[in-house]
Amino acid sequence: MMVTSRNLVAIFGLCSVSILFVFIIVVLQGEGLVIEQIVRASQRLTKKEDTVKENKIVAIPTKWEKFISASEVRRIKQGNEFIPTNDPVLIEYIRKQIAGPSEEPLFLFNPEQEIDQSQVGQSKRVDEILHHKTRGFYVECGAAAGERDSNTLFFDGARNWTGLLIEPDPEAYDSMLRRNRHAYSINSCLSPDNQTKMMLFEVAGERGGLANQDRAGPGGKGAANSAIQCFPIDAVLRALDVKHIDYFSLDVEGLEVAILKTFPWGTVTVDVWTVEFRTFKDSKMHPGLTRERYDAIKEVFDATGLYEVNGTLPAAVPGGIPSMGGLDVVYIRKGFV
Template sequence: MNPHMYIQQDKSQTDYSKEMDQLNREQVSMDDPRLIQLIRNHWIENPSDAEYNLQFPDLLDPSAGQAPFVDNRMSFKERGFYVECGALDGETRSNTLMLERLRKWNGLLIEADPSNYKNLKEKHRKAFSINACLSIYPFPVIMEFKQRFSQGKLIENERDRGGKKGTIIEVQCFPLYSILLAINVTRIDFFSLDVEGDELKVLQTLPFDQVDIEMMTVEYKHIDLGEDYLKNYVENKGYDSLVKIGHYRQWANDIIFKKRKHFGS
């Protein structure tokens, strides 16, 4: 693990939840220093330096094909940086575990479901991690979340509340940009985004002029505005859509994007 991939934290503040409640009420901006400091000190967890504790250690690539495709298009890059949300248990269908193990990448794992996150921590991934959801607004917010392992999602309306069964809990949501500032990273080689329908809303909070993302895989299946709208939005941000990744058991319905060279120059 590269030494610079750890962050120094000050956990002396014991009543930080009250300050967080206040920032939620104020709907502070994504780059508010108070918000960044709270995320850094009290939500981010540093990478593990323990041995991996994987359920299937001999399975190098648990993804549905996203990881080897990105690996190839990135020319088998060593020591890159990834972001994966939702990260589930850190192993099941992970789009980043292969890059971490084979190419020694560092990264950030984001998982909203506390049950999944507990299992994720037991895998000893070599990445920052955070038990929070990605905000669909350009400010932090508490939202309701339905727990369903790989199908957990934010509750935005009565349709979300109904349907498939699942325990409903409240979760803290942060803009992705805020989390990135908290770990001092704005250059990302690979971003894996699967949040059961809110992918477009998450991307719409992201200041693409402030964050440099080389490649992305984005699930499109549950986006209300549809696959074509997602493609047009991301392509207008300077990306080419390269391939659709599918799986016969519906484990993947992704589009992989790559940043066009010299976009905007």
């Protein structure tokens, strides 16, 4: 049988179609295997992700891992358990609440006033004791708005100091920030029992103070209560790594003695203290309670063995007891004198 050229073309075409068909089948089978592998891999990944989600609800990016968890924040705020003042989470939490010093010039609401606006001459007395020292460090607890009656404003403006301003009243604190004080600041109160907790604060301007406490100040009628975070003074100072303070002004309307008892006397030195001791009852100054608080403050300082009294401000009435007419008592560290 003779094979014509036409038959050869037909046979060649049929073979090509058969080969192509076989190739397509092989490719489809291969793709099926690939698809099956992809599906299986996806199932394994999904299962792995589900396992991760069971162990960790939210995967926090590595760069964000330094956030303090909600559980830790709740533990700090509630204060139901004692948290050591050197607890690293507590210290980091406090550090995040502190505002840094302003880099702008002081902005005073009453620029015509003298830079020394301390209530009864605290700045002048301390400046004399410290021999007009420059570049010192202060702490003022009860800093109010940072201008009127401020015991530390003078050192910002005239002696190039920095420091720490502690003020629990949120309105006063916001006003303080507008003054561009050259100091760290925190909107909190100091804990009277060395325990981190939330406490009620009577918002009453300069007469504000912790509610339901033995108030030394006259208080404010109809003052609104606000929940304020309170920290131990030791933890606050640790947050700034403070080991030495040139001047500490303590004016917290009645809790001075309690706070002094929690102070870390063994790890932080203070050269000069001014502590308010004048006491009110029913909005009137009470001589008997004033003397009791003066004596209680003296007892704390005497117990440290580190200080000697430098009188009161204003000065005591001639021939009278130290507390008569006084507002603050001044203490100086013995090693400094």
